[in-house]
Amino acid sequence: MDYVAVISVEVVYAVASLVLISAGLAIVFGMMKVINLAHGEFMMMGGYATITAVNYGVNIFVAMLIVAPLVVGLIGLVVERLVIRHLYGRLVDTMLATWGLSLLFIGLATMIFGNTTTGISTPIPGFTVGGYQINGYNFFIILVSIVLLVAMYAVLKGTRFGLVARGAMQNPEMAAALGYSPDKIYMATFFAGSALSGLAGAVLAPLVGLVPTSGGAYIAKAFITVIAGGPSLIAGLMSSAGLFGLVNQIFTFAVSPVMGEVALLIAAVILLRLLPQGVTARFLKGKM
Amino acid sequence: MVETVLEAVGLTMRFGGVVASDNVNFKLKARELRCLIGPNGAGKSTFFKCVTGLLTPTSGQVFMRGDEVTGWSPHQVASLGVGIKMQVPSVLDGLSVQENIWLAARRFLSAPEARKKAAEVIERLALGPIARVDLGRLAHGERQRVELGTVVAADPWLILLDEPAAGLSGEDVELMAELVREMTRTSAVVIVEHDMQFIRSIANTVTVFHQGAVLMEDHVDKVMSDPTVRNVYLGKNA
Amino acid sequence: MVILPLKEAVTTVLVAAVLIYTLPMMISTYTLSILLIYAMLGLSLGLIWGFGGILCFGQAAFFGLGAYSYAIAAINIGESTLPMVIAMLVPALFAAVLGVFMFYGRLADVYLGVITLVVTLILFKFINSTAGPSYVIGKARLGGYNGIPGFQTLNVPGQPDNYIWGDPFYYVCAVALVIVFLFVTALLRSSFGRIAVGIRENEQRMSLMGYDVRARKTVLFAIGAGIAGLAGALFANWAEIVTPGLYSLGQSAEIIIWCIVGGLGTRVGPMLGAAGLAYLKFLLGQQSMIDNTLITGLILVLFVLFLPKGVVPAVADLWKLSVRRRPRRKRPNRRIRAERVDG
Numbered sequence: 001m002d003y004v005a006v007i008s009v010e011v012v013y014a015v016a017s018l019v020l021i022s023a024g025l026a027i028v029f030g031m032m033k034v035i036n037l038a039h040g041e042f043m044m045m046g047g048y049a050t051i052t053a054v055n056y057g058v059n060i061f062v063a064m065l066i067v068a069p070l071v072v073g074l075i076g077l078v079v080e081r082l083v084i085r086h087l088y089g090r091l092v093d094t095m096l097a098t099w100g101l102s103l104l105f106i107g108l109a110t111m112i113f114g115n116t117t118t119g120i121s122t123p124i125p126g127f128t129v130g131g132y133q134i135n136g137y138n139f140f141i142i143l144v145s146i147v148l149l150v151a152m153y154a155v156l157k158g159t160r161f162g163l164v165a166r167g168a169m170q171n172p173e174m175a176a177a178l179g180y181s182p183d184k185i186y187m188a189t190f191f192a193g194s195a196l197s198g199l200a201g202a203v204l205a206p207l208v209g210l211v212p213t214s215g216g217a218y219i220a221k222a223f224i225t226v227i228a229g230g231p232s233l234i235a236g237l238m239s240s241a242g243l244f245g246l247v248n249q250i251f252t253f254a255v256s257p258v259m260g261e262v263a264l265l266i267a268a269v270i271l272l273r274l275l276p277q278g279v280t281a282r283f284l285k286g287k288m
Numbered sequence: 289m290v291e292t293v294l295e296a297v298g299l300t301m302r303f304g305g306v307v308a309s310d311n312v313n314f315k316l317k318a319r320e321l322r323c324l325i326g327p328n329g330a331g332k333s334t335f336f337k338c339v340t341g342l343l344t345p346t347s348g349q350v351f352m353r354g355d356e357v358t359g360w361s362p363h364q365v366a367s368l369g370v371g372i373k374m375q376v377p378s379v380l381d382g383l384s385v386q387e388n389i390w391l392a393a394r395r396f397l398s399a400p401e402a403r404k405k406a407a408e409v410i411e412r413l414a415l416g417p418i419a420r421v422d423l424g425r426l427a428h429g430e431r432q433r434v435e436l437g438t439v440v441a442a443d444p445w446l447i448l449l450d451e452p453a454a455g456l457s458g459e460d461v462e463l464m465a466e467l468v469r470e471m472t473r474t475s476a477v478v479i480v481e482h483d484m485q486f487i488r489s490i491a492n493t494v495t496v497f498h499q500g501a502v503l504m505e506d507h508v509d510k511v512m513s514d515p516t517v518r519n520v521y522l523g524k525n526a
Numbered sequence: 527m528v529i530l531p532l533k534e535a536v537t538t539v540l541v542a543a544v545l546i547y548t549l550p551m552m553i554s555t556y557t558l559s560i561l562l563i564y565a566m567l568g569l570s571l572g573l574i575w576g577f578g579g580i581l582c583f584g585q586a587a588f589f590g591l592g593a594y595s596y597a598i599a600a601i602n603i604g605e606s607t608l609p610m611v612i613a614m615l616v617p618a619l620f621a622a623v624l625g626v627f628m629f630y631g632r633l634a635d636v637y638l639g640v641i642t643l644v645v646t647l648i649l650f651k652f653i654n655s656t657a658g659p660s661y662v663i664g665k666a667r668l669g670g671y672n673g674i675p676g677f678q679t680l681n682v683p684g685q686p687d688n689y690i691w692g693d694p695f696y697y698v699c700a701v702a703l704v705i706v707f708l709f710v711t712a713l714l715r716s717s718f719g720r721i722a723v724g725i726r727e728n729e730q731r732m733s734l735m736g737y738d739v740r741a742r743k744t745v746l747f748a749i750g751a752g753i754a755g756l757a758g759a760l761f762a763n764w765a766e767i768v769t770p771g772l773y774s775l776g777q778s779a780e781i782i783i784w785c786i787v788g789g790l791g792t793r794v795g796p797m798l799g800a801a802g803l804a805y806l807k808f809l810l811g812q813q814s815m816i817d818n819t820l821i822t823g824l825i826l827v828l829f830v831l832f833l834p835k836g837v838v839p840a841v842a843d844l845w846k847l848s849v850r851r852r853p854r855r856k857r858p859n860r861r862i863r864a865e866r867v868d869g
Contacts, residue, residue, distance in 0.1 A: 083827060083831065091636060092581060092636070093830050093834060095636070095639065096782065096786060097826070097830040099782070099823075099826065100822075100823045100824070100826030100827035100828075100830065101827055102823065103776075103819045103820070103822050103823025103826065104820050104824050104827065106817075106819045106820075106823070107817035107818065107819035107822075108817070111816070111817045111820065216775055216776075219775075220643060220644055220647045220775075223640060223643070223644075227640050258651055258652075259655075262648050262652055265644045265645075265647055265648045265651075266648060268640075268644055269627075269641050269644055269645065269648075272633070272637055272640060273628070273631045273633070273641075274631075276631065276632070276637050361733070362730075363732075363733040363735075363736050363737055363739065366733070366735060367736040373734075374734070378728055378731040378734065379728065379731060380724050380728045380732075381728070382723075382726075382727045383723070383724065387720070390720075391724045391732070391735060392735045394717055394721070395735050395736045395737060399717050438731070442735065442736065
């Protein structure tokens with residue numbers, strides 16, 4: 001019984017962290033059809049922003065939930081103005097340019113923070129269920145992911161910005177016809193997406209030792225979760241994160257953590273072959 | 289007896305709840321020229337795509353020279369000796385006129401023979417002056433003509449053309465009609481077309497589509513004077 | 527039909543011979559060998575991406591497979607000739623299977639990128655986790671993140687004790703590259719190559735002409751993988767160890783950067799891009815002021831933004847422009863002359 005509880009928590013946690021990792025990329029891809037391959041480095045920078053802020057005496061939750069998203073969001077804004085803006089509509093070129101940015105940020109982080117592992121301890125203690133140890137921080141991540149999904153839903157459904165953004169997603173000309181400059185919408189969207197990447201990196205930072213190349217661990221997972229999710233932002237994110245999280249944990253428990261990762265990737269390859277437009281292009285059509 | 293080169297039996301295509309093609313029966317003899325007409329959404333293009341293999345029909349069968357080709361891919365259909373031109377010009381933009389036509393001929397001929405064939409087609413379609421120019425730099429009418437060149441370069445016995453006259457100027461339409469007449473000397477031709485003047489200038493028999501099904505099939509003059517046809521289609525144009 | 531005009535083949539060989547002879551006067555043959563190996567790797571992606579339109583984010587996977595296949599086969603066989611062949615065949619077969627999987631599912635562009643990238647990552651993770659003694663192929667232990675050291679390196683065919691290393695190894699790499707280059711040139715001249723370029727331009731038109739696009743893309747993909755595999759095997763001999771790093775995303779990124787910088791759609795571009803950037807990295811490696819990765823990334827961003835065609839096509843355009851202008855200058859143009867004097 002305890003074992004089942006532990007596994008359930010692990011599965012939910014795996015799904016939640018996939019949602020968290022992918023949210024920023026999903027927003028940018030869903031609204032702008034831009035695949036940001038520097039997404040992992042945005043997360044890495046979120047982590048470094050948090051650790052730096054904590055070292056300067058900022059409360060860790062403030063650092064994670066406010067400082068990191070702001071810092072990375074601003075970096076994203078600069079990137080959008082300098083690079084991405086010139087490449088809209090050229091999917092492959094944006095992928096290549098952001099891949100270049102990812103290397104650039106790795107190099108920059110190496111120069112500033114050095115090539116050593118840094119980290120902070122989790123601010124929430126673990127506890128035991130029966131004979132098993134559960135990391136209390138996992139619940140915080142699950143909570144953040146749920147709040148994130150609810151907030152995304154609320155913004156898209158309930159606010160004027162969400163309405164315009166959804167319009168722009170369907171048809172960029174429509175937003176322009178309504179008197180909103182697509183340029184500004186894209187700018188705001190990229191800021192929001194980058195800020196979310198920063199948040200994800202910050203929240204996950206206490207769980208991993210941070211190095212400048214940490215982003216590489218996230219990008220592939222985020223990338224496949226978003227692509228496999230398909231056109232519907234929230235439904236896609238939830239369904240593909242749910243599927244991959246489950247596969248990952250089953251194989252982690254049955255074989256080994258590495259095989260869990262490998263199984264996740266293989267599942268993604270097979271899924272893309274069967275449903276190249278993503279899960280929500282076939283199922284859950286028209287959901288958000 | 290003249291051979292039947294194309295036959296569709298009970299061809300039906302559904303998209304979700306929409307029946308785009310409804311139990312279509314169709315027969316075409318060798319060297320026959322047939323135009324498919326009908327208002328937008330009448331099912332001409334769906335029928336066309338099912339025949340060429342771009343879509344697999346929900347039910348029904350397609351035969352070419354007696355072989356069943358239902359569900360074949362376009363390249364398999366084309367390999368039989370069927371020339372296909374889609375509605376939107378589809379050419380190789382980064383390559384020259386000569387290379388475009390050579391590639392089409394090369395599918396059925398050896399490389400040196402293909403070179404001769406390409407020269408011949410270029411001559412026939414009066415593409416000589418632009419033979420070395422990349423397709424991306426050509427005007428719409430010229431691109432249409434090059435695409436037709438890629439179709440005839442393979443010496444097909446059946447040619448399927450989707451709106452070859454769309455967007456062409458009067459002079460180019462005239463040229464296109466001339467080309468189509470020439471094609472019928474060696475092959476059967478099916479044309480999906482809107483331009484009634486163009487149809488009058490080339491066709492004998494037309495098949496009228498309406499709501500996915502065949503409404504009638506007769507000589508062009510008879511069809512044009514038919515009240516039902518005038519109602520569903522020509523009424524809007526005349 | 528003559529596959530390759532004799533004149534062109536002779537010119538290529540002559541130019542190559544001069545380069546092979548003169549380059550060691552400027553750069554050590556040890557460094558040159560790796561530059562040539564990278565040039566071959568660049569050419570392999572340049573072939574499938576630049577001429578076949580296949581966006582592969584995982585060329586490193588084939589490079590790594592080639593290197594590992596060589597190392598494992600060399601340990602088991604104890605002689606290098608057959609392992610060199612195996613190192614080409616294994617990646618080619620792997621690519622053929624992957625190609626069937628992808629192209630018959632009509633995946634294109636981004637999805638192709640995702641799948642090739644993910645496959646590379648799978649290989650990386652898998653190889654990285656094979657440290658235990660249970661991961662053995664024949665006599666070879668996979669070694670996980672430590673890699674495989676101590677395999678039989680290149681020897682004169684049939685004489686396992688007669689190793690090829692140092693300067694002779696450089697000449698082997700150079701000759702191999704020339705052969706691969708001539709092979710690629712002949713391939714692109716052949717109908718197969720011209721059809722491949724047609725498919726790059728417009729898949730639909732080519733299939734309406736009756737070509738089986740999926741099969742042809744698969745074959746081209748496998749050929750590119752085979753060349754990458756050969757480069758991998760040579761790399762294994764150069765480094766005398768193979769590690770999972772060969773499969774890393776960073777390695778894949780570099781190959782793509784070589785092609786972008788050198789120029790897609792040319793044969794020389796990806797080779798020059800590879801050798802040039804690798805040499806730049808080598809020079810930069812001797813300083814510690816600016817991080818290497820930063821510069822690589824910056825180069826990629828700048829090229830995508832400002833010179834997406836790459837160096838070689840840009841230079842070729844400039845050259846064509848100047849050649850085209852020449853006949854007009856039969857009568858000396860005073861304004862141009864004046865500008866020349868001023869400039």
